[in-house]
Amino acid sequence: MISKMTRRALVITGAAVLLAACTGQSSPEASDRDLADVVSEFASALSPRAPYRIPGLAERSDAAAEILAVLENHQPGVEAEKLGRLGFTVTQGMDSVTGRRYVLIASRPGDERGWGFFLIDQEAPRLVVEVPHPGSDLHTEKSGIALYRQHPGSVLLMAGAHRRAGDRAADVAHREDTVFHAVAAELMRSRLPQLQIHGFDDDSLPDKDVIISAGAGKATAAHRDTATALEDANFSVCRSWSESCGDLEGKTNVQGRLAAQFETPFVHLETNRATRDDAERQAALVKALGVFTQ
Known part of the structure; x- marks a missing residue:
């Protein structure tokens, strides 16, 4: 810091x-x-x-x-x-x-x-x-x-x-x-919401398209609403706060840990390869994630 x-x-x-x-x-x-x-x-x-x-x-x-x-x-x-x-x-x-x-x-x-x-x-900063x-x-x-x-x-x-x-x-x-x-940490001081995107192999969790987590923090209404929006967009979602998502929950993520200390909104999102390789699916994912910043 x-x-x-x-x-x-x-x-x-x-x-x-x-x-x-x-x-x-x-x-x-x-x-x-x-x-x-x-x-x-x-x-x-x-x-x-x-x-x-x-x-x-x-x-x-x-x-x-x-x-x-x-x-x-x-x-x-x-x-x-x-x-x-x-x-x-x-x-x-x-x-x-x-x-x-x-x-x-x-x-x-x-x-x-x-x-x-x-x-x-x-423009005035609203999202990281x-x-x-x-x-x-x-x-x-x-x-x-x-x-x-x-x-x-x-x-x-x-x-x-x-x-x-x-x-x-x-x-x-x-x-x-x-x-x-260092940059992420300073932006957390302003409590700017942080949305971090990762990817996983389809075989790692074959029945899920997306894994959503608050990292080391606690899930909020914004996390739950985002998960619902992703499901409404036809993604199979693993919610780390209510089910096991294997080693893909981001709880050791250092930005997530610091965000929990600062109580800064933070989403750790894992997406499978099938979603990342499909332009239409990726566009639907991005649209659904807009719920997190509302």
């Missing part, structure tokens, strides 16, 4: 200009590309054999502070320079599907500083969407960007490395020494 991070209310302002990366290389012109392609290409480039270096405490604190500063004021000039020194590129643009402006802060796939992919909507295992839980990034687009004011947090990189040191859902966790 970052003790000196600001706790002021997050206010989003600013205009859209395309920024160059601060590392001496030009950032991709994200405003000219479909964000879904940007997200999918990033995830598909991640490798379990890629190098990964655990960020030091100062690096985690600095990166999270600069990312939160961008989220607050959307004037990422000084922040972009500092983030560049930490291995991130910073770009701004407009989402071609929603017309909403965004800032993208992302590490490069394969860089040992694969510390994250942070997509920030320039988390994809901790891109490249491993296949196609979860597609649900992530779809949820981001469905909810104005979303912040998409995606891991910057494959979960098995660095002898699993890059597994952000089970490690507190990551930039991903």
Whole structure:
């Protein structure tokens, strides 16, 4: 946790200009590309054999502070320079599907500083969407960007490395020494709802499509309503608070544990491969999950 991070209310302002990366290389012109392609290409480039270096405490604190500063004021000039020194590129643009402006802060796939992919909507923040295992839980990034687009004011947090990189040191859902966790922790202070998307093999729980959990916390009416909405959308749902869902309940998830301490709304969602491979089913899943933020 970052003790000196600001706790002021997050206010989003600013205009859209395309920024160059601060590392001496030009950032991709994200405003000219479909964000879904940007997200999918990033995830598909991640490798379990890629190098990964655990960020030091100062690096985690600095990166999270600069990312939160961008989220607050959307004037990422000084922040972009500092983030560049930490291995991130910073770009701004407009989402071609929603017309909403965004800032993208992302590490490069394969860089040992694969510390994250942070997509920030320039509307007032309302929801944190988390994809901790891109490249491993296949196609979860597609649900992530779809949820981001469905909810104005979303912040998409995606891991910057494959979960098995660095002898699993890059597994952000089970490690507190990551930039991903540092940013998620600070957003929890503002009690922004957090929705974390995972994937499981069909054989792991063959009679279920979706597993919904509050992680280490207690299920609320929002969790129960979301489970009902998923069932109404023809998904077979395992509710971790009322039945056994095997090892897929997310109770050891470090973001879920911290959310329970902060009493921040948190959903840990596991989706089977059949759902993730079917575009129509994935769209139905994302629509049903909208109940959680109502």
